[in-house]
Amino acid sequence: MHGRNKLPVIVGGTNYYIESLLWxxxxxxxxxxxxxxxxxxxxxxxxxxxxxxxxxxxxxxxxxxxxxxxxxxxxxxxxxxxxxxxxxxxxxxxxxxxxxxxxxxxxxxxxxxxLRYPDPCIFWLQADMDALDRRLDARVDEMLSAGLIEELRDFHVRYNQQRVQDDSQDYQHGIFQSIGFKEFHDFLTAPESSTKEEKDTLRDKGIEALKIATKRYARKQNKWVKNRFLKSKYPSTTSCSMCSCVFVLHSPVL
Incomplete structure (x- = not known):
């Protein structure tokens, strides 16, 4: 893009994607x-x-x-x-x-x-944490309404149930470490003899754990951005006049 005299504008992406692009x-x-x-x-x-x-x-x-x-x-x-x-x-x-x-x-x-390129300009959209927490909780509720539990149950039966029986499940690698799966382990592996009340309790605990993990991850993203963009040897993030390289609109809001 630079070779065509174009200004790249990068919107979104994970922290590590943005980091590998800029540094x-x-x-x-x-x-x-x-x-x-x-x-x-x-x-x-x-x-x-x-x-x-x-x-x-x-x-x-x-x-x-x-x-x-x-x-x-x-x-x-x-x-x-x-x-x-x-x-x-x-x-x-x-x-x-x-x-x-x-x-x-x-x-x-x-x-x-x-830095890979001179004088990039970063726009970081930062939300008030209380407002962000409410949005993250609402996002989890929307995922549940869209069928998250059913999707997790189907995935568990297809790919993880046998691992659990063999005691070889691994929630530290691959998709199994994703937020939204390991939090429901107890619910997904509840014995068939469990009562509806017991399963509902495990389901509610999983939902609460998912919300906590999501908010914890958002805080981790915030901390990473501050350390990487604001505390490192990086051009001023307060001025964007006449910048010649990469504009990044980045937000921890999921």
Whole structure:
């Protein structure tokens, strides 16, 4: 778009999407997959093998190749442990060194690398928290009216019921960690012998937990925006005259 002398205007998107668009924060080692003839299958198989290991073993392996990164990660954070091990495996360089190099670039800081484009302008629509809480509660109520419980029950039967029976459910990865699913675990797994009153109580607890989790997430988004946009080395967010790059209208309101 810049090459066509056009001004990009980006509206919405998740925090991480906006961050990766504006800052050089994504790990780009310049390395290409050298796996010959496997179409990347070899890397995928190694990733699957790593994911099958428990957190303690993953952490132990990371300590051996990247003690600095291992010191920052908890053994329970398997996703990040696997990612750091993959980076070292693919590049031969510790993940922590890549991040240090990225943050050390001119304009970078502890949150990541420098801006991709000069002088972006950010518009952040911030709501009064009491008003936002009411809107979020209303949004949950609208989802319930639109059939959220039925959708969750159907999804549970199709994809999670057997995992629960095998005690292998995982609410820390993939879609199962999404707000609006794990909060109804007790309701969805209630014994068939449960009375209607008991099931209704579990359903109401799930609804309340969903509303709390949604509001907690909105506050997390607010905190992230303040830390990333207002506390980092970023051009003034109070002036937008003559800006030449990216305008972002971003709101934590779901």
């Amino acid at each position: 050089k924060v994504l790990l780009d080692t310049g390395q290409k997959n050298e796996e010959s003839g496997d179409g990347g299958d070899g890397a995928q198989k190694r990733e699957l093998k790593l994911k099958k290991l428990d957190g303690a073993e993953l952490h132990k392996r990371l300590v051996e190749v990247d003690p600095e990164m291992a010191a920052m990660l908890h053994p329970n954070d398997k996703r990040k442990l696997v990612r750091s091990l993959q980076v070292h495996e693919q590049t031969g360089v510790p993940h922590s060194r890549w991040l240090e190099e990225q943050r050390g670039q001119e304009g970078g800081n502890g949150l990541g690398g420098p």
